[in-house]
Amino acid sequence: MNNHFPIIQVIDEEGSLLTQDYNDLINKEFVRNLYEQMILVRTFDRKAISLQRQGRLGTYAPFEGQEAAQVGSASALAKNDWLFPTYRDHAASITFGHSLPHILLYWNGRVEGCIPPAGKRIFPPAVPIATHLPHATGAALAEKRRGTKNAAIVYFGDGATSEGDFHEGLNFASVFKAPVVFFNQNNQYAISLPIQKQMNSKTIAQKSVAYEIPGFRIDGNDIFAVYFYTKQALERARNGEGPTLIEAVTWRYGAHTTADDPKKYRDQEESVMKRKTIDPISRLERYMKKSGIWEESWCETVQKEASDTIENAVNEMEAFPPPDANDLFDHVFETATWTIKEQKDSYFQYLRGEHS
Ligand SMILES: Cc1ncc(C[n+]2csc(CCOP(=O)(O)OP(=O)(O)O)c2C)c(N)n1
Ligand SMILES: [Mg+2]
Structure with missing residues (x-):
């Protein structure tokens, strides 16, 4: 069987824009906001690993390498939408407005960490694989029945597509035209299991065909492709056109969680290579340099502000009363x-x- 779902890109790996379709939207402020957010979440991720190593955080599931997939998609949401994350999607939750100290509290096993700020419709991270897909479909259907324009987005990995809940969630959403976006991050591993052993299908996007819903396979390290395809899927949902399946092809550089060692099941040299070629932050940086909107002093300020914000969040988390x-x-x-x-x-x- 041929691959019917070629990977969609808006910028290539060198940072060159491949289409003029989004010219009006890709302005300096838009690009800078995405870059700032990716720096913030990467700083958070690295700090969380360091805290875990010092015994200041229980355990942690890192997402470094997947920043574009999470920041790009969550940036496309509207205020009253619903977000259903897994244990790896704190970058999406942070982008949608979750509180940094509370996310850290979650990783210290604190119930307070499951509670989003008032008015933010963010579910606690789903640790059981794929159980939250039917939940997202249900929340979306409730919004539809109430006659609102609110939609839901649900994040899940490549491994989750082997679970019954994945198929039930998609089928139900398709039959009832629920306003939900199924956002898959295909980071090509389910703990130690590579995608080739997970499924015989060439792509995850092609699974949309079985449910007669639109499916897109996008480059998950291209933040523009992620943003615009998620935005379009959310618009379809709001217009009553039902669900969409998005497969964002990406890569996690590090371990599945701080409790495992990836060197035991894959060659970590691949992550070293991918960092040089497809890193989502470096790629946006290349785009900004090519389009003349890069300033070294601005970048330094962004990094400094991100570090300060994360340090404050850690202090706030550690000042919390005991559980x-x-x-x-x-x-x-x-x-x-x-x-x-x-x-x-x-x-x-x-x-x-x-x-x-
Ligand atoms: C129902 C269920 N089965 C097994 C597990 C153990 N488990 C935790 S993470 C994981 C792999 C999931 O991989 P994937 O869906 O690709 O997400 P990723 O971790 O790559 O983000 C498994 C099997 C679980 N948490 N829940
Ligand atoms: Mg995976």
């Missing part, structure tokens, strides 16, 4: 089952030193 042990049990079900009650009693006895 309440009740939180471990009180949010599992709305009303605790007898098993949860028993576990809670037993744990509090243990904390009081009443049994080992």
